[in-house]
Amino acid sequence: xxxxxxxxxxxxxxxxxxxxxxxxxxxxxxxxxxxxxxxxxxxxxxxxxxxxxxxxxxxxxxxxxxxxxxxxxxxxxxxxxxxxxxxxxxxxxxxxxxxxx
Numbered sequence: 001x002x003x004x005x006x007x008x009x010x011x012x013x014x015x016x017x018x019x020x021x022x023x024x025x026x027x028x029x030x031x032x033x034x035x036x037x038x039x040x041x042x043x044x045x046x047x048x049x050x051x052x053x054x055x056x057x058x059x060x061x062x063x064x065x066x067x068x069x070x071x072x073x074x075x076x077x078x079x080x081x082x083x084x085x086x087x088x089x090x091x092x093x094x095x096x097x098x099x100x101x
Contacts, residue, residue: 002037010040014047023048024058031065034072041065042074049084057088066091070098 017026026048034041045065057063062085069078075098082095 002033002040007040007043010044011047014044015051017048018052023052023054024061027061027065031061031068034065034068038069038072038074042069042072042077045069045081046077049081054085054088057090060090062088063090063094067094067097070094076100 014026017023027045030041030045030048054062066078066082066085069075069081072078079095079098079100082091085091086095
């Protein structure tokens with residue numbers, strides 16, 4: 001389980017992950033985290049996407065993370081994040097896979 005200290009560290013660095021092209025690695029780490037700790041992974045991804053506008057999907061990491069979140073109690077947040085990156089290849093079809101109802 002992720003503690004408050006670790007969650008705080010993730011949230012502190014999340015706005016800056018696009019510096020030096022580190023966003024993909026950070027998103028990959030969140031993808032590994034989401035299975036055991038979906039709440040902090042979801043919240044951290046929200047902060048990342050508030051500050052980072054990806055222009056391409058690298059190895060489908062972001063898509064995979066969004067799909068995992070959509071299968072948890074954070075489906076609403078996942079759909080919101082998908083909407084933010086709907087311009088990326090494959091996101092529109094993923095969004096349609098999880099209707100908001």
